[in-house]
Amino acid sequence: MRNFAEEMLLKIDAEIESIGFNNDITINDALHMVKYIIPLYDQLRKLTVEHIFSSTEEEIYFFKELKPSILGRYLYFNKVYRIESQCPSGSNDVIKEYLNDELGGLTYFFRRNLELYQYYRSKATTYDTYYFIRGKADIRLCCDSFQCDRDPMFSTGYDHKIAKILANEMLQIYLNKRIINLGQSEAINKQAITQIPYPANWTSNKIFLIELGYALYVAGDINNGNITVKEIMDLLGTMFNIDLGDYYRGYITLKNRKKDRTLYLKTLIEKLLKRMEEDDEK
Structure with a gap:
């Protein structure tokens, strides 16, 4: 399962690379990646349900590292598509306000999940058996609403939240670059008009x-x-x-x-x- 998931992740990253963008993403790019990842993710779900993990360590690694990395890319491109499709028309100031509101939402998410974020980024392992083993989630530790909707054979209490952390880290970079590009575009336009x-x-x-x-x-x-x-x-x-x-x-x-x-x-x-x-x- 580990090899299969790692190959799938490489395939997704290769597709991203083939499109030729890093953080400069169009709405069509984002939609393409969403459609590309969905069937792969469904395939991963089916195989995971049928798979018997050989050890606790294998299951933890899958739900702590591999599945969140794949799901995080899907959540990222899906959110970029939503942001761009709902972006208001108008002046740069209007668009900057909209993008800054999106950044504010990310800040709220990270503050609300600070303990889990610090746990994951510090590579701690103390609660891994509660966080990343199916059927082991402790309701006293896991109070996320997603817990009620999860597939018990394809999710633990926290792998989805880790995927959101990874997606939102990428979104922070994307939104900040969009705002910077708006400022550069405005400066170029002003320079162009002064040359008339x-x-x-x-x-x-x-x-x-x-x-x-x-x-x-x-x-x-x-x-x-x-x-x-x-x-x-x-x-x-x-x-x-x-x-x-x-x-x-x-x-x-x-x-x-x-x-x-x-x-x-x-x-x-x-x-x-x-x-x-x-x-x-x-």
């Missing part, structure tokens, strides 16, 4: 600029497609001195048009063709 020799204000309908922004995003011609919709909208908003606000709602408005979903893009094409024809006549 004169004020460039958007004087047409805001929805038209949103339409243009989404077109640039799906075309993938900026940074070889390695740029988010938000980064494009922030750049356009900074360049043209306009707050695009809830640009996703604007995108929904474009989608719901009964005709001429890309009205502005068509207008641009018509105006450019007309200008070319006029130049030809000269």
Whole structure:
């Protein structure tokens, strides 16, 4: 079982590496990893239920180290997907507040589970038979609500909580980097706008600029497609001195048009063709 679980962990990490990201994760990356891990985890569950551990030490190692490492990666990517899918549209300040609230939740979790966190990180073993042997959990030690929902053949009183600790440690790194990247993006945008020799204000309908922004995003011609919709909208908003606000709602408005979903893009094409024809006549 140990070899099987370790090989599964290596397989998951190899998939993470093959995607080519470390802490810079898109919502699609996170969803891909969730879908990748689920069938592997189900396979691990079936084998664990059927497996007879050869010793107490083997069972403790599995539920203290191996299963939490695999489950922790699932919980991490699942949480990243939820955070990104629920991230509000708007200014960097709005997004920073949202991400800081998520960080606050992690801080509360670590404070609430400080004793277990210190026990695990100090590599203590005193309570391992209570924490990581199935059917041995002492209700006086384990007061987690998850205890009521656990699968007694695939969980002890604490392996799920250890997995959450591992996931939340990764989430702390991810959220802090997201916040730092927002600050860097804002600084780059400000630098870009100062290089424009004169004020460039958007004087047409805001929805038209949103339409243009989404077109640039799906075309993938900026940074070889390695740029988010938000980064494009922030750049356009900074360049043209306009707050695009809830640009996703604007995108929904474009989608719901009964005709001429890309009205502005068509207008641009018509105006450019007309200008070319006029130049030809000269």
